[in-house]
Amino acid sequence: MAASKKKPSTKKPSTKASSRKPPSRVTRKTADKHLLYQASVQAPEIEVDFMVSTYRALRKKQPVSMREDFCGTALLCATWVKSDPKRRATGVDLDPSVLAWGTKHNIEPLGDAAARVRLLEQNVLQKSPGKFDVINAMNFSYWIFRTRKDMLSYFKAVFGALNSDGVFVCDAYGGWEAQEPMLEPRRVAGGFTYVWDQDKFCPVTHEIVNHIHFEFKDGTKWNKAFTYEWRFWTLPELRELLEEAGFSKVEVHWDVAPENDEEDYRAVKRAENQAGWLAYLVAAK
Numbered sequence: 001m002a003a004s005k006k007k008p009s010t011k012k013p014s015t016k017a018s019s020r021k022p023p024s025r026v027t028r029k030t031a032d033k034h035l036l037y038q039a040s041v042q043a044p045e046i047e048v049d050f051m052v053s054t055y056r057a058l059r060k061k062q063p064v065s066m067r068e069d070f071c072g073t074a075l076l077c078a079t080w081v082k083s084d085p086k087r088r089a090t091g092v093d094l095d096p097s098v099l100a101w102g103t104k105h106n107i108e109p110l111g112d113a114a115a116r117v118r119l120l121e122q123n124v125l126q127k128s129p130g131k132f133d134v135i136n137a138m139n140f141s142y143w144i145f146r147t148r149k150d151m152l153s154y155f156k157a158v159f160g161a162l163n164s165d166g167v168f169v170c171d172a173y174g175g176w177e178a179q180e181p182m183l184e185p186r187r188v189a190g191g192f193t194y195v196w197d198q199d200k201f202c203p204v205t206h207e208i209v210n211h212i213h214f215e216f217k218d219g220t221k222w223n224k225a226f227t228y229e230w231r232f233w234t235l236p237e238l239r240e241l242l243e244e245a246g247f248s249k250v251e252v253h254w255d256v257a258p259e260n261d262e263e264d265y266r267a268v269k270r271a272e273n274q275a276g277w278l279a280y281l282v283a284a285k
């Protein structure tokens with residue numbers, strides 16, 4: 001399968017993640033799956049830039065407060081507060097172990113700036129204290145909501161937690177290759193291979209199961225380091241639900257850069273069909 005930069009597994013170049021690289025001789029025995037994940041799929045500087053520039057374009061001012069839903073290791077929270085001394089971040093995740101990992105590896109090393117990050121161990125559907133300029137749900141985490149009713153409840157909860165001029169940003173992927181079984185390996189700086197595994201897709205329910213595996217230079221492997229059981233949502237469904245939740249303007253930001261160039265996401269009304277794509281939904285209150 002030819003690799004395309006627009007597929008979710010290759011979407012986020014990890015070139016800016018060098019400080020978070022795992023040790024160079026990493027093996028199954030020495031690997032830390034959160035470090036591998038961060039180095040493979042996260043590019044938080046790019047996402048902070050995207051959220052800031054999108055918010056500024058819509059609101060003509062700088063965003064200050066950000067909530068990262070499904071925050072996992074809270075790398076985006078850390079990057080947000082590092083990007084400006086006025087910025088504050090709240091991360092929300094159900095899993096205490098990943099929050100503890102993130103606190104140790106991403107938040108405590110911030111020093112004084114750590115005081116501007118709050119991590120909440122709770123369901124994203126629960127009310128969190130305060131209101132936010134920007135809320136985000138990245139890497140498709142919100143696709144754990146598998147019914148229209150549950151997704152609408154989530155979008156309504158986000159709407160209620162935003163300031164009156166707040167903006168919600170989330171990502172989505174698709175294209176005809178997104179529905180076919182495939183194993184897509186990609187070498188990552190740091191001496192290992194990340195493998196995106198599209199394991200199952202049900203055309204009736206759109207239930208989808210994907211895994212992330214890691215392979216190391218010594219021949220050892222970490223199979224199913226992460227497994228995702230989601231509903232595969234489409235952009236029109238998500239747009240309609242965001243509008244139903246109360247958002248006044250919902251944009252789809254599409255990568256308009258020529259193949260092999262740096263991504264350049266712009267609001268579009270229509271796009272050409274593609275084998276694999278990643279897009280951002282930007283919903284303004």
Ligand SMILES: C[S@@+](CC[C@H](N)C(=O)[O-])C[C@H]1O[C@@H](n2cnc3c(N)ncnc32)[C@H](O)[C@@H]1O
Nearest residue numbers: 070071072093094095098122123124138139141
């Ligand atoms: C794939 S990780 C997301 C990591 C990170 N946000 C990113 O962009 O890559 C998904 C996280 O969502 C959390 N999670 C799943 N359901 C949740 C819920 N209902 N409320 C809060 N967190 C949830 C899991 O514990 C897990 O840490």
